[in-house]
Amino acid sequence: MAKVIDSKIPAGPVPEKWKEYKAHQRLVNPKNKLKLDIIVVGTGLAGASAAASLAEMGFNVYNFCIQDSPRRAHSIAAQGGINAAKCYQNDGDSVYRLFYDTVKGGDYRAREANVYRLAEVSNNIIDQCVAQGVPFAREYGGMLANRSFGGAQVSRTFYAKGQTGQQLLLGAYSSLSCQVKAGKVKLFTRYEMEDVVVVDGRARGIIAKNLTTGKLERFSANAVVIATGGYGNTYFLSTNAMGCNCTAAVQCYRKGAMFANPSYVQIHPTCIPVHGDKQSKLTLMSESLRNDGRIWVPKKLEDAKALQAGTKQGWEIPEEDRDYYLERRYPAFGNLVPRDVASRAAKERCDKGFGVNNTGLAVFLDFSESINRLGLDVIMQRYGNLFEMYEEITDVFPGDVANEINGVKYYKPMMIYPAIHYTMGGIWVDYELQTSIPGLFAIGECNFSDHGANRLGASALMQGLADGYFVLPYTIQNYLADQSIWGKIGTDGKEFDEAEKAVNDEQDRLLNIKGKRSVDSIHKELGHIMWEYVGMGRTAEGLKTGLKKIQELQKEFDTNLFVPGTKEGLNVELDKAIHLRDFFTMGQLVAFDALSRNESCGGHFREEYQTEEGEAKRDDENYFYVGCWEYKGKGNEPELNKEPLEYEAIKVQTRNYKN
Numbered sequence: 001m002a003k004v005i006d007s008k009i010p011a012g013p014v015p016e017k018w019k020e021y022k023a024h025q026r027l028v029n030p031k032n033k034l035k036l037d038i039i040v041v042g043t044g045l046a047g048a049s050a051a052a053s054l055a056e057m058g059f060n061v062y063n064f065c066i067q068d069s070p071r072r073a074h075s076i077a078a079q080g081g082i083n084a085a086k087c088y089q090n091d092g093d094s095v096y097r098l099f100y101d102t103v104k105g106g107d108y109r110a111r112e113a114n115v116y117r118l119a120e121v122s123n124n125i126i127d128q129c130v131a132q133g134v135p136f137a138r139e140y141g142g143m144l145a146n147r148s149f150g151g152a153q154v155s156r157t158f159y160a161k162g163q164t165g166q167q168l169l170l171g172a173y174s175s176l177s178c179q180v181k182a183g184k185v186k187l188f189t190r191y192e193m194e195d196v197v198v199v200d201g202r203a204r205g206i207i208a209k210n211l212t213t214g215k216l217e218r219f220s221a222n223a224v225v226i227a228t229g230g231y232g233n234t235y236f237l238s239t240n241a242m243g244c245n246c247t248a249a250v251q252c253y254r255k256g257a258m259f260a261n262p263s264y265v266q267i268h269p270t271c272i273p274v275h276g277d278k279q280s281k282l283t284l285m286s287e288s289l290r291n292d293g294r295i296w297v298p299k300k301l302e303d304a305k306a307l308q309a310g311t312k313q314g315w316e317i318p319e320e321d322r323d324y325y326l327e328r329r330y331p332a333f334g335n336l337v338p339r340d341v342a343s344r345a346a347k348e349r350c351d352k353g354f355g356v357n358n359t360g361l362a363v364f365l366d367f368s369e370s371i372n373r374l375g376l377d378v379i380m381q382r383y384g385n386l387f388e389m390y391e392e393i394t395d396v397f398p399g400d401v402a403n404e405i406n407g408v409k410y411y412k413p414m415m416i417y418p419a420i421h422y423t424m425g426g427i428w429v430d431y432e433l434q435t436s437i438p439g440l441f442a443i444g445e446c447n448f449s450d451h452g453a454n455r456l457g458a459s460a461l462m463q464g465l466a467d468g469y470f471v472l473p474y475t476i477q478n479y480l481a482d483q484s485i486w487g488k489i490g491t492d493g494k495e496f497d498e499a500e501k502a503v504n505d506e507q508d509r510l511l512n513i514k515g516k517r518s519v520d521s522i523h524k525e526l527g528h529i530m531w532e533y534v535g536m537g538r539t540a541e542g543l544k545t546g547l548k549k550i551q552e553l554q555k556e557f558d559t560n561l562f563v564p565g566t567k568e569g570l571n572v573e574l575d576k577a578i579h580l581r582d583f584f585t586m587g588q589l590v591a592f593d594a595l596s597r598n599e600s601c602g603g604h605f606r607e608e609y610q611t612e613e614g615e616a617k618r619d620d621e622n623y624f625y626v627g628c629w630e631y632k633g634k635g636n637e638p639e640l641n642k643e644p645l646e647y648e649a650i651k652v653q654t655r656n657y658k659n
């Protein structure tokens with residue numbers, strides 16, 4: 001039976017909720033904090049900031065990651081920046097405006113109260129990071145510089161060249177290292193959480209695998225926090241780091257944590273196009289490039305055909321024959337429309353035959369106008385490392401002059417196409433970031449909380465650090481206030497025995513299949529199914545076919561997989577097989593959710609539900625809720641529960657980026 005979902009959102013008007021919450025919540029007595037242990041799984045921006053903050057507040061923290069150093073978490077890949085409502089540009093920005101843009105950008109499917117809190121704490125994040133020494137870009141006069149990202153008409157994105165994630169992570173890592181030295185954080189690198197242990201209905205520990213020795217180990221604590229990132233790699237090809245996986249989140253789901261809005265997957269418009277079937281990863285070209293780059297395809301089909309055949313180059317096409325389709329369709333936001341809108345517009349042009357490379361699946365991102373206006377030096381200061389990265393991969397340098405027509409210089413444009421990038425769905429959490437298992441919390445990309453059906457650029461880092469530095473350290477105390485009188489538990493109870501045995505048995509099962517196919521070959525096939533049937537454009541029929549194909553492939557995985565080696569010592573193939581097992585669960589969840597949501601919103605585009613102009617058509621009457629999926633056992637369909645959305649500050653309306 002569907003559950004009643006209590007999101008624990010405090011009463012009162014939206015701008016007051018977080019203040020009210022903080023004023024009335026229970027806090028842990030400082031002396032008791034010393035007795036309380038917290039497991040934090042993940043050292044990306046969310047995990048590292050949470051671990052450092054919780055330790056600083058006095059709790060004992062056990063912090064886990066699969067890489068050999070916290071500094072190698074996927075968060076270092078973040079290029080473009082982090083949002084905050086500082087209004088340094090005096091361009092009319094405010095907490096309310098950031099809140100409004102985020103809710104609108106998410107196509108009115110986010111939780112209003114959470115988003116307001118996010119916008120409120122955004123400014124603290126910048127102060128915190130500056131205090132840590134994060135080298136944000138500055139104006140000549142010393143003021144922190146800003147640029148614009150999609151879905152906003154103000155400049156509120158703080159950045160450190162094209163390496164913002166890395167610099168922010170170094171800041172969080174330095175705080176974390178301080179706590180490691182102080183003995184408050186114990187770091188477990190090259191450890192993978194394989195299961196969460198639930199005792200008397202509460203999360204009380206984890207089973208983790210030492211990835212170097214292969215040994216399974218048990219850890220107990222008063223609360224468990226997962227900060228393990230998103231599930232984009234379900235699609236095989238994505239912009240995510242190859243190690244990104246959803247095993248921890250899916251195990252929590254199997255143990256009773258609900259999974260929210262899995263169909264909300266973000267497809268980023270500016271990635272280097274797929275160039276063959278031997279690729280294992282896609283590369284993002286940061287959205288920041290849309291500040292100065294203009295996106296176009298030819299106006300004439302014969303030009304597009306010549307580009308596809310390689311008999312013509314982009315720079316040979318004069319200005320009047322170029323279709324800057326985003327500027328044409330969305331005059332108010334132009335190239336800075338949100339990602340879902342820009343991605344669909346690129347697909348629409350390519351589907352109509354206007355693609356610009358040999359596969360017909362690419363559009364141009366062109367810097368000719370901005371280089372002519374500002375000079376190459378300025379453009380290189382802003383995007384130098386991105387230009388170099390593009391050249392390294394494609395052998396084309398976007399700052400090279402290629403042609404001159406009527407006295408206008410034309411530079412070599414980048415080619416880009418949409419690709420899987422981020423997942424807005426995730427483990428369901430309440431206002432306190434607690435999952436439906438008491439004592440289990442989820443933060444950062446692995447929860448669903450703040451982005452609705454589409455995340456705006458530069459808002460993931462904002463959310464991860466808001467959760468880690470400023471939200472979880474308060475909200476977790478409400479739960480721990482009780483725990484301080486309960487004391488520690490050992491790791492020899494039957495729940496730990498059972499969990500460890502289950503993990504062990506699963507490893508044996510996978511090793512003993514002894515079939516013929518490698519993990520990657522099956523994963524690649526899963527990715528094709530996901531992209532084709534559960535990707536950018538979805539239909540009920542396609543989703544049903546997709547689900548059937550995923551289930552058939554899962555049978556192949558269960559009967560014809562080959563994992564070399566043993567479970568003792570390092571076995572990367574075995575680790576990947578476990579990840580793939582969970583991508584199968586995840587892929588089906590995405591498809592089930594997409595099939596149940598008979599509307600289009602944000603990144604979830606059902607082709608049956610679109611306006612005459614091809615925009616997403618929401619159905620607020622029937623789908624104004626968070627879809628919360630509950631695990632019902634292997635082989636059974638999950639059950640859908642609904643958390644109704646309540647908006648009091650923002651009027652729910654159709655998104656408009658045209659005027």
Ligand SMILES: Cc1cc2nc3c(=O)[nH]c(=O)nc-3n(C[C@H](O)[C@H](O)[C@H](O)COP(=O)(O)OP(=O)(O)OC[C@H]3O[C@@H](n4cnc5c(N)ncnc54)[C@H](O)[C@@H]3O)c2cc1C
Pocket residue numbers: 041042043044045046047064065066067070073074075076077078079080081082164165191192193194227228229230239240241244245247248284421422443444445446457458459460461462464
């Ligand atoms: C190319 C690229 C560029 C981006 N640029 C931007 C940007 O400019 N601005 C922006 O706001 N966002 C950006 N994003 C999104 C943003 O980087 C991520 O959403 C964010 O970094 C996620 O942080 P996280 O801490 O939640 O997870 P992650 O950084 O993914 O960290 C996950 C952590 O969990 C650990 N882990 C995972 N599974 C396990 C397990 N089972 N056991 C133990 N540990 C585990 C990992 O070791 C890692 O430490 C970008 C994303 C990509 C792919």
